[in-house]
Amino acid sequence: METYDLSQNHIVTPPEEIALSTNQLQVYYGSGSRASMTDASLSFPRFQITALIGASGSGKSTYLRSLNRMNDRIARIEGEIMYRGTNINSPKVNVYEVRKHIGMVFQKPNPFAKSISENITFALKAAGITNRQELNERVETSLKEAALWNEVKDDLNKSALALSGGQQQRLCIARALAMKPDILLLDEPASALDPISTTKLEVTLKELTKNYTIIIVTHNMQQASRISAYTAFFHLGHVIEYDQTEKIFQTPEIQATHDYVTGNFG
Numbered sequence: 113m114e115t116y117d118l119s120q121n122h123i124v125t126p127p128e129e130i131a132l133s134t135n136q137l138q139v140y141y142g143s144g145s146r147a148s149m150t151d152a153s154l155s156f157p158r159f160q161i162t163a164l165i166g167a168s169g170s171g172k173s174t175y176l177r178s179l180n181r182m183n184d185r186i187a188r189i190e191g192e193i194m195y196r197g198t199n200i201n202s203p204k205v206n207v208y209e210v211r212k213h214i215g216m217v218f219q220k221p222n223p224f225a226k227s228i229s230e231n232i233t234f235a236l237k238a239a240g241i242t243n244r245q246e247l248n249e250r251v252e253t254s255l256k257e258a259a260l261w262n263e264v265k266d267d268l269n270k271s272a273l274a275l276s277g278g279q280q281q282r283l284c285i286a287r288a289l290a291m292k293p294d295i296l297l298l299d300e301p302a303s304a305l306d307p308i309s310t311t312k313l314e315v316t317l318k319e320l321t322k323n324y325t326i327i328i329v330t331h332n333m334q335q336a337s338r339i340s341a342y343t344a345f346f347h348l349g350h351v352i353e354y355d356q357t358e359k360i361f362q363t364p365e366i367q368a369t370h371d372y373v374t375g376n377f378g
């Protein structure tokens with residue numbers, strides 16, 4: 113791989129309303145003094161999908177997981193994460209509250225070994241919602257939003273583990289949506305899925321932009337260009353380029369981005 117000047121970057125601020133932004137975010141794992149993520153300043157437009165792309169180890173997951181404080185126990189995170197006028201990367205901010213607004217779905221579908229409906233109601237009950245009618249409504253609404261309702265509505269008491277991988281992943285999305293978040297973070301949600309389930313998931317994500325802001329890590333460049341409005345290219349712990357997706361894939365400003373999207377490395 114060629115050596116690139118990591119200080120060279122091109123980062124736009126989208127003109128749309130911004131749902132979440134980071135200002136010079138730095139992430140240090142353990143007691144290390146070397147940052148695994150350096151000076152990441154990005155603004156994510158509301159009701160759009162933004163894709164985070166880059167080679168393995170470039171820092172995409174590190175960055176994504178920092179956004180809802182999932183890295184708190186294993187890393188030191190410096191810089192600001194601005195959400196609704198508050199820096200949520202502050203020790204004074206309650207991380208559980210943050211995660212109600214900024215939900216996360218992981219690479220491998222990880223439903224609980226419980227029924228389909230209990231997968232959705234579990235966190236709601238823990239949050240103090242006990243009214244049966246409200247719980248039922250949330251189950252139905254979130255399964256509909258995740259485009260799973262029609263496939264499971266007669267099987268709500270069956271085990272979630274009996275679902276296919278693609279259905280399990282949409283259940284995990286429904287589980288996250290049941291908390292009524294504002295922003296959904298997804299870390300390679302389709303990497304364990306077959307092509308048909310992947311297409312279904314992509315269609316679902318696009319539908320969700322009516323009500324949610326989505327930030328997705330993906331290894332799959334076709335996927336990024338199919339579904340996202342903006343794309344950020346990460347390289348060796350730096351954000352090198354951030355712009356409209358079409359621009360990143362067709363006329364990037366930076367050589368490293370060009371080489372990555374044309375398949376020269378990765």
Ligand SMILES: Nc1ncnc2c1ncn2[C@@H]1O[C@H](COP(=O)(O)OP(=O)(O)OP(=O)(O)O)[C@@H](O)[C@H]1O
Pocket residue numbers: 141142148166167168169170171172173174175186331
């Ligand atoms: N828990 C951890 N402890 C220490 N270092 C870590 C940890 N997680 C990630 N790193 C390091 O941080 C850097 C960025 O890794 P990260 O997983 O964020 O990259 P990535 O772009 O998401 O890669 P992949 O696509 O393979 O998931 C790498 O050098 C990695 O070794």
